Amino acid sequence: MRDGSATVARLLEDATARIGTTLGLDRREARLEARVLAAFAWDVAPAWLVAHDTDIVEDGPAAQFAGLLARRLAGEPVAYLTGTREFFGRPFLVTPDVLIPRPDTELIVELALARMPPERPVDVLDLGTGSGCIAITLALERPLARIAAVDRSPAALTIARRNAEKLDAPVEFINSDWYETLGDRRFDLIVSNPPYIAPNDPHLVRGDVRFEPRSALTADHAGLADLRRLIVGARRHLRPHGALLLEHGHDHAAAVRRLLSAAGFDRPQSWRDLAGIERVSGGGVSE
Structure with missing residues (x-):
């Protein structure tokens, strides 16, 4: 809407209805x-929009906002339009080369932190880091x-490195197909949010996931192929009393626990996300 007299409030109301x-x-x-x-188009904090809701919008910001709105109405994710998404209270750069960080994934971070004593060093491996948000x-x-x-x-590693530099985080980034180039390195904890959507899942043609990298989303064998590979290879790279934590699909928990048990992990269990879905499973090793 650009009639030369549109206010911030009017543009937002129109956009809200259309979205x-x-x-x-x-x-x-x-x-x-x-x-x-709108905040991205105006290059202001969201609070500015409230304080200036009666301001007449200049043509430049209005045109940029209209362009962003058109792309959003075509389905492009907001995170890709603005180039950022908040995760665990911090802003992360995102592009179509990486998955968009989601609140569900904060669960695996919380579980990992509970296994990482703050008073002593531990070695942690994040597999399939994407934007780097977990690591x-x-x-x-x-x-x-x-x-x-x-x-x-x-x-993806380019984006992850940029995020680490931006947030001043000391992370070692490695180009590898899962464990392939890690040699005999061992860790106290391994975490991963791997591809776990079945290739024929109808959700792949809906919403934001249509624009996300398919290779980071889907896995064969009903979404379990990469989860199985991670579990089978983990024992070789875990120290005694180490642990493995895996994010997975809403209907994978029982299968992942069986895979963990078959691979020799102690007391496999699953944890529920805020929606009550068993979203993360894991287990430990005694030796």
């Missing part, structure tokens, strides 16, 4: 997305820990 109708979001979600895009968060929350992060995508 809600086109993308099927409730008014609260649509309003939040409209404000995020970087662990490094910043546990300054004594030594964090290594692996990804097979050079493009």
